[in-house]
Amino acid sequence: MSTTEKNIVLHVDDVHKTFGGLHALADIDLQIEEGKTHAIIGPNGAGKSTLLNVVVGRLSPTRGAVVFNGEVLTGKAPHQINQLGIARVFQTPEIFPDLSVLQNVMAPAFAKRDGSFKLNFLSSLERQTDIRDEAEHILHDVGLYERRNTHAGALSRGDKRRMELAMCLIQHPRLLLLDEPTAGMSRHDTNTTIALLQKIKERGMTKIIIEHDMHVVFSLADRISVLAGGRIIAEGEPEEVRSNPKVQEAYLGGAHL
Amino acid sequence: MLGLSRKDTGFLIAVICLTLATPIFLQPFPETSSLAQFNAGYPDLMQRFAIYGIFVMGFNILFGLTGYLSFGHAAFLGVGSYSVVWMYKLLDYNVLPGLVLAVIMSGIFALFIGFVSLRRSGIYFSILTLAFAQMSYNLAYSVFTPLTNGETGLQVYLNDPQVLMSEGAPTSPHLFGLVMNESAKVAVGDWIFTFNVGYYFTAIIAILVFYLSLRIFRSPFGMILRAIKTNRNRLNYAGINTKPYMLTAFVISGMYAGLAGGLLAAMDPLTGAQRMQWTASGEVVLMAILGGAGTMMGPILGAGFIKYFENIFSKINESVLHQWFGWMPDGVQDFVIGVVSPFVGEGWHLTLGLLFMVVVIFLPGGIVQGALLVVGMFRRRNGHDGPKKQESASSAAQPAE
Numbered sequence: 135m136s137t138t139e140k141n142i143v144l145h146v147d148d149v150h151k152t153f154g155g156l157h158a159l160a161d162i163d164l165q166i167e168e169g170k171t172h173a174i175i176g177p178n179g180a181g182k183s184t185l186l187n188v189v190v191g192r193l194s195p196t197r198g199a200v201v202f203n204g205e206v207l208t209g210k211a212p213h214q215i216n217q218l219g220i221a222r223v224f225q226t227p228e229i230f231p232d233l234s235v236l237q238n239v240m241a242p243a244f245a246k247r248d249g250s251f252k253l254n255f256l257s258s259l260e261r262q263t264d265i266r267d268e269a270e271h272i273l274h275d276v277g278l279y280e281r282r283n284t285h286a287g288a289l290s291r292g293d294k295r296r297m298e299l300a301m302c303l304i305q306h307p308r309l310l311l312l313d314e315p316t317a318g319m320s321r322h323d324t325n326t327t328i329a330l331l332q333k334i335k336e337r338g339m340t341k342i343i344i345e346h347d348m349h350v351v352f353s354l355a356d357r358i359s360v361l362a363g364g365r366i367i368a369e370g371e372p373e374e375v376r377s378n379p380k381v382q383e384a385y386l387g388g389a390h391l
Numbered sequence: 392m393l394g395l396s397r398k399d400t401g402f403l404i405a406v407i408c409l410t411l412a413t414p415i416f417l418q419p420f421p422e423t424s425s426l427a428q429f430n431a432g433y434p435d436l437m438q439r440f441a442i443y444g445i446f447v448m449g450f451n452i453l454f455g456l457t458g459y460l461s462f463g464h465a466a467f468l469g470v471g472s473y474s475v476v477w478m479y480k481l482l483d484y485n486v487l488p489g490l491v492l493a494v495i496m497s498g499i500f501a502l503f504i505g506f507v508s509l510r511r512s513g514i515y516f517s518i519l520t521l522a523f524a525q526m527s528y529n530l531a532y533s534v535f536t537p538l539t540n541g542e543t544g545l546q547v548y549l550n551d552p553q554v555l556m557s558e559g560a561p562t563s564p565h566l567f568g569l570v571m572n573e574s575a576k577v578a579v580g581d582w583i584f585t586f587n588v589g590y591y592f593t594a595i596i597a598i599l600v601f602y603l604s605l606r607i608f609r610s611p612f613g614m615i616l617r618a619i620k621t622n623r624n625r626l627n628y629a630g631i632n633t634k635p636y637m638l639t640a641f642v643i644s645g646m647y648a649g650l651a652g653g654l655l656a657a658m659d660p661l662t663g664a665q666r667m668q669w670t671a672s673g674e675v676v677l678m679a680i681l682g683g684a685g686t687m688m689g690p691i692l693g694a695g696f697i698k699y700f701e702n703i704f705s706k707i708n709e710s711v712l713h714q715w716f717g718w719m720p721d722g723v724q725d726f727v728i729g730v731v732s733p734f735v736g737e738g739w740h741l742t743l744g745l746l747f748m749v750v751v752i753f754l755p756g757g758i759v760q761g762a763l764l765v766v767g768m769f770r771r772r773n774g775h776d777g778p779k780k781q782e783s784a785s786s787a788a789q790p791a792e
Contacts, residue, residue: 190628192628211627211632212627212628213626213627213628213629213630213631213632213633216627216628216629216630217630221628221629221630222628224625224628228622228624228625228628229622229625230617230618230621230622230625230626231621231622232617232618232620232621233614233617233618233621237614237618240611240614241614241615241618241626241629241631242629242630242631244611244615244631245629245630245631246630248611250630250631250632251631251632251635251636252611252612253612253639254610254611254612255606255607255610255612255613255639255643256394256606256607256610257610257611257612258394258395258396258606258609258610259609259610259611259613259614260396260609261394262611301629305629305630
């Protein structure tokens with residue numbers, strides 16, 4: 135593969151992860167190209183979420199390294215990894231249920247503007263108009279502007295996911311990791327989310343997306359890696375992957391999809 | 392104004408007015424009435440309202456915002472008290488150097504204890520803080536006797552250096568000559584109001600730190616602390632390093648406690664190790680929860696409530712009960728007094744325990760939640776005449792509080 139002239143944002147280099155005797159990930163090599171949407175698909179238990187957790191620093195790999203823009207991520211704390219420009223949407227919505235929707239979106243913006251810690255206990259939250267305006271703007275984009283003052287805990291699951299997406303987008307990350315961004319959404323909400331993600335793609339944001347919904351994968355992905363049993367069994371353009379017999383056997387054929 | 396929104400400015404002004412008028416409205420019964428014993432407008436009690444108000448305000452910054460329950464805040468209270476008494480011994484009876492030292496020393500203590508305790512969360516954090524506080528208490532009793540005067544407690548002796556002491560200077564705590572235990576008594580009809588220097592000194596400090604804590608609550612820092620309470624992990628993935636935020640909150644709240652401890656010694660120039668005992672740490676937890684942790688006013692009301700009823704209930708003894716129930720037939724009277732007496736006087740903690748259980752089970756939001764419920768019921772009863780009132784009711788329930 136002639137990846138040398140392309141701009142690779144993230145290198146996953148020979149990553150292994152074992153839990154006790156279980157090989158959750160083995161020989162994982164991935165190259166994520168700038169501006170592209172890279173989907174990782176695979177049956178349940180294939181190691182998709184483990185791979186994301188290794189990238190964001192929640193898990194450290196048993197062997198191998200993850201390199202982002204020339205920086206080795208292995209051994210860095212989650213907040214340091216985020217500060218380098220990697221944001222993540224979780225599989226089950228991870229939000230601040232006691233804060234308002236607007237405040238949920240403002241919190242990551244402070245991390246982006248002020249760094250991982252700032253002693254700002256004398257400044258007024260009300261006067262952070264730049265961050266508030268941006269948060270309102272992004273809430274508009276995801277369709278939650280009208281609900282900005284409600285308790286985030288009171289949102290529906292689909293709305294929570296969209297809010298979490300807004301929490302990531304406000305940071306303008308260089309790499310956005312999406313762990314099943316449309317799980318638990320209605321067909322209508324799924325389509326709105328796809329449209330939104332396509333809009334971000336036009337802005338040139340790099341994304342890694344884990345998804346079960348093939349409709350979502352084939353409408354968004356530029357490239358697909360298929361994970362099964364902790365190994366990458368196929369990689370390529372959506373059409374290549376769709377017609378790959380190994381993939382059909384391991385995933386598409388084995389399941390009812 | 393002052394970096395606050397209009398609503399908060401109004402809130403602050405209301406708090407200032409109430410605090411300054413405390414000697415008047417805590418004296419609702421004329422001296423001649425039999426209810427005069429329920430008056431709370433005497434200096435000693437009012438000072439305690441303000442001081443424990445400061446203590447619990449600081450505790451609330453940690454517990455109310457971040458949800459980290461410290462069971463060792465009395466250690467900082469004790470450090471504050473010892474600092475002030477030491478300044479009396481070394482310099483003179485001016486309270487200012489001692490209070491400054493109290494805040495600095497408790498800050499240093501909190502930095503150390505917080506740094507170690509915050510390596511864990513939840514119950515382990517609570518146990519670590521409790522262990523540190525009990526260690527401090529035992530050290531104050533034994534190893535550090537040269538510093539703390541052990542069991543006897545620390546106080547000023549005639550042979551202490553008191554290098555700044557000049558001829559004719561007050562021999563009790565004062566602020567540049569304003570003696571803390573001096574009071575002006577004003578009689579209006581049958582009412583006697585006591586305006587005490589010590590109370591106003593503590594009240595003004597309480598107002599200043601209330602303002603500071605209001606600013607903290609309304610700052611991005613305060614918002615991040617609230618976010619830590621519900622999902623600390625998510626904040627880490629959002630690029631925020633939660634450790635220094637937690638440590639800062641811990642140190643600020645320790646400094647509040649140190650200031651409160653210093654003020655205790657500023658009102659009464661002696662202190663002992665029992666101020667650091669775990670019961671004192673537990674008391675501030677009760678105050679915060681009883682009043683409503685996480686709200687601005689709740690914990691302060693909780694502190695006032697506990698200190699007031701502690702005082703009133705301790706005063707009620709058997710003879711007072713006989714007075715009250717004297718109108719009952721003899722047998723019934725003895726029975727009623729037999730039932731009530733374990734809950735008053737020395738048994739006040741029994742009442743407090745029952746009350747605490749009721750609050751935690753039925754009103755987990757404390758006094759503030761109870762007050763909002765009552766206001767809500769009142770509004771609903773009168774609220775059928777237009778949509779405008781409903782609007783204001785819903786704005787009161789906004790999460791920004």
